[in-house]
Each structure stands twice: as C-alpha cells, then as structure tokens.
Amino acid sequence: MNTPVPAPLPTPASPDERLARAALSRTVEPGDEHAGRWLRRYGATGFLDRLLHPTRGDGTDTGPFPGTGHKRVASWRLRATAADPARDLTTVHELGGRFLVPGDTEWPRQLDDLEDARPLGLWVRGPADLRTWALRSVALVGARACTPYGAHTAADLARHGWVVVSGAAYGIDGAAHRGALAAGGATVAVLACGVDTPYPRGHDQLIRRITEQGLVVGELPPESHPTPSRFILRNRVIAALTRGTVVVEAQHRSGSLATARAAARLGRHTMGVPGPVTSALSAGVHELLRGDATLVTDADEVVELIGDMGQLAPARRGPVLPRDLLAPATAHVLEAIPARGPTPATVIAQRAGTTPDDTLAKLYELHSLGFAERHGDGWRLTNATTPASNARRGGT
Structure with missing residues (x-):
C-alpha cells in the first residue's frame, strides 16, 4: 500500500521578503493581478527593486513590466517611493498586531486559490x-x-x-x-x-x-x-x-x-x-x-x-397529531363525518364509500378514541376534533 506523501511545508519568508511585501501592500491595490503576475515572476524583493530602481532608459515607460499600462506602473513607482514599510510594521506591532505573509505558519493556505489576486x-x-x-x-x-x-x-x-x-x-x-x-x-x-x-x-x-x-x-x-x-x-x-x-x-x-x-x-x-x-x-x-x-x-x-461527512441536519416535519396514528380505513371514516350536526351512520357510510356495518364499527372505534360521539341516531365530531377537522377541510 502506498504511503501518502505529506504536503511540503511552506518556505519561511526572509526579513527582506517581509519588508518588501509590507512596502508593496502600500504600493499596489488589493487584488491587482498585474502586480501578482510580476510578483510571481520577480519575487517581492525583485519586484520592489525594479520599481524603486528602474534601469537606465526605462524611467518613462513600463521597463521590466511589458504589457502593464504606463499609468499603472507610474502609480506603483510613486507609491513605492513614498512607502515606509519599517514604520508600518512598527505601528502594527505597537498595536499588538502582526503582518502575515505566505510562508508563515499562520498564513491560511486556502488564500493561494486566488492565484495572482492573492493578498501580498x-x-x-x-x-x-x-x-x-x-x-x-x-x-x-x-x-x-x-x-x-x-x-x-x-x-x-x-x-x-x-x-x-x-x-x-x-x-x-x-x-x-x-x-x-x-x-x-x-x-x-x-x-x-x-x-x-x-x-x-x-x-x-x-x-x-x-x-x-x-x-x-x-x-x-x-x-x-x-x-x-x-x-x-x-x-x-x-x-x-x-x-x-x-x-x-x-x-x-x-x-x-x-x-x-x-x-x-x-x-x-x-x-x-x-x-x-x-x-x-x-x-x-x-x-x-x-x-x-x-x-x-x-x-x-x-x-x-x-461540515464533516455525516454531520446531517435533523429531519424536519410537522408535529405528529393523534389522527396521524389512525389506521387508513378508520381515518377515512373520520374524514367522512361532517363538521356540523349529527349525521346518520348510513350517510357517513355513503360519504366514506364503505358498508354500513364497517362504518359503524369504525365509528365506535373513533368514539373510544375520543374523535366522535353519538347523538341519538346520528354521529358527530367531538369538540376537540372539530376545529382541526374543519381546518383540514379549509375552514377557519
């Protein structure tokens, strides 16, 4: 069986790399993919050095940054010249904070999914x-x-x-x-x-x-x-x-x-x-x-x-009502009892589509369970059943 190879540990950033990235964080706007491309090519110190010390003859053009607009490069150079990364690092440390860069153990590596738009x-x-x-x-x-x-x-x-x-x-x-x-x-x-x-x-x-x-x-x-x-x-x-x-x-x-x-x-x-x-x-x-x-x-x-596999949300359903526990044939007879007034068992049987004998047996079962009651020759829903039954039929 092949043993899984652990992911390589990130290379710790050097002090010069951290200082350069601090300077570049004041030089380029967040998510600038043009800057990200040159950062990937030259590294943070190389990118900053090319901004601060343009080669002879490229001080008025894009120089080592072909394909990147002149105005963008000019803006980078202006900001890089004014940046004071040591001061910024001191300020955040005095606040009890820190400046994280790729390679630090605290750096969230999922940010690498942003590729050239990754934070500096x-x-x-x-x-x-x-x-x-x-x-x-x-x-x-x-x-x-x-x-x-x-x-x-x-x-x-x-x-x-x-x-x-x-x-x-x-x-x-x-x-x-x-x-x-x-x-x-x-x-x-x-x-x-x-x-x-x-x-x-x-x-x-x-x-x-x-x-x-x-x-x-x-x-x-x-x-x-x-x-x-x-x-x-x-x-x-x-x-x-x-x-x-x-x-x-x-x-x-x-x-x-x-x-x-x-x-x-x-x-x-x-x-x-x-x-x-x-x-x-x-x-x-x-x-x-x-x-x-x-x-x-x-x-x-x-x-x-x-979440982790197997962390399932609890099943969702409405409350279980007493009528939900009735056998289907008994529930069918309960549905056939009119909401108002005593009704003869023969009429209920016709509404339910069952025989009078089966209907009468189910009515007595419903009576013992508290769903129906007999009034003379007729049957009606109990007071406890009427509102729910009426609501089930669309009433109020």
Whole structure:
C-alpha cells in the first residue's frame, strides 16, 4: 500500500521578503493581478527593486513590466517611493498586531486559490491563530438593513463551533459578529482599510471587541482608508478564507452577492436564506438560489453542507397529531363525518364509500378514541376534533 506523501511545508519568508511585501501592500491595490503576475515572476524583493530602481532608459515607460499600462506602473513607482514599510510594521506591532505573509505558519493556505489576486500579506490584530480559525469558518454576509436572523444564525453557528467571518459593515455583517460574540464564539472581521482604522465609525466599539476576542484582518497597511473598490475586492478574501458563504437578505446590487460569486468561482459552497418574494431585500438571494446556491434556513443546514461527512441536519416535519396514528380505513371514516350536526351512520357510510356495518364499527372505534360521539341516531365530531377537522377541510 502506498504511503501518502505529506504536503511540503511552506518556505519561511526572509526579513527582506517581509519588508518588501509590507512596502508593496502600500504600493499596489488589493487584488491587482498585474502586480501578482510580476510578483510571481520577480519575487517581492525583485519586484520592489525594479520599481524603486528602474534601469537606465526605462524611467518613462513600463521597463521590466511589458504589457502593464504606463499609468499603472507610474502609480506603483510613486507609491513605492513614498512607502515606509519599517514604520508600518512598527505601528502594527505597537498595536499588538502582526503582518502575515505566505510562508508563515499562520498564513491560511486556502488564500493561494486566488492565484495572482492573492493578498501580498495580511495585517492582523487579535490573539487567535488565523490559519487554525480559517480551517473551520463560514462567511455570513448580507444587507445593511436586515432582520435579527443574521444574529440568530451567527450565534447558532458559533455554538456549533464554527468561526463566523464577515466584513464588520452595518446590517447583517454587524449582526453576525455580535451574534458570535454573544454566544461566546469566534469571529473574524475582514476590513477594507487599515486594521488601526475602525470602519464604519459606528462600529468602533464592535471592532475593538473583535480585536480582543477574535481577529481583525486587512490587506491594507495602517492608516489606509476604505474606498468603494476596496470593499468589493475585500469580499474575495472573505470568500477564500472560508469553507462557504451564506447570504442573508441582499438586493440585486448588493456587495454580498459579489462575495457569494467569488466563493462559487473558488469552488466554495454558496448558500442563501430565502425571504418574502415581495421584499427587495431578498431579491438578490433569490437570484442566487435560482442558480447554483443552496437554500438553507438554519445553522444545522449550513453545517450539513460545509461540515464533516455525516454531520446531517435533523429531519424536519410537522408535529405528529393523534389522527396521524389512525389506521387508513378508520381515518377515512373520520374524514367522512361532517363538521356540523349529527349525521346518520348510513350517510357517513355513503360519504366514506364503505358498508354500513364497517362504518359503524369504525365509528365506535373513533368514539373510544375520543374523535366522535353519538347523538341519538346520528354521529358527530367531538369538540376537540372539530376545529382541526374543519381546518383540514379549509375552514377557519
């Protein structure tokens, strides 16, 4: 029998590599695949060196970056010249944080699925190990205006031992983080700005709590501010970190749909919680569900999809009523008893399509069980049976 060969351990990053990646995190925008391609070709130190020290004659063109636009390269060079990576690293260390790069034992290797759009590094604050937490995590995203479902689902996921990952925005994101914290669970906030810059401002205290009890993560160096494009690009990190993405309430143009689509492209599970068809907040979720997303209604169903083999959600069914335990022939006679007024057994037999003798036998059985009672020459439903029977026939 062939012995499985373990995956090779990542090569630890050198101090120069870490410093170069810190500089490049201030030089190029998150998810820039052009930069990712040159990073793969030259390495972080080589890429940065070619930006800071262009060869003679290529100072006004793209030089060693053929196929990359002049404006883009000029922007990289301008930012690289102004970068002070040692200062950024000192700032994050003074905050009790760290800068993770590929090769670190804490680096989540599933981010490598992003290929050339992989983060240059991650600025992290919080006491937990990001790689360990990411192995058992689920993204919970959705609308800014939301119902309490987000908090409820996040709390349930936390109680199941899952790490809840979201973007710390208003609405579902904030509810997801609060729900996980309230349940004593684990949560990760992925920011579209520096980890020293709480955004939105209204979530300053929430982000501080996450820093103390969970993890706050970002691609951008300290003092970086969010922009609309950075929010969209941040979503790919949320999708790549986690084993699946759950969308709770989202309009057609919601950024949370971008997270779900990124998850689908990466081969992660995408899930949606349905809502009223009359609500614009649910329109985006329903669009996902018409595609390849899976409908889920609670944490058990989420865990069934993304958890270990054999973790099945409990079977769902309505309550078992006494009439459900009746034999089919007896239940058929019960259905034939009119909802109002005593009725002769012969009429009930005609309605049930059985013989009078069989019907009478079943009526006495129903009487002993408390479903029917005799009134003179007729039979009627008992008071306890009438409402349920009437409702079964469409009454009120």
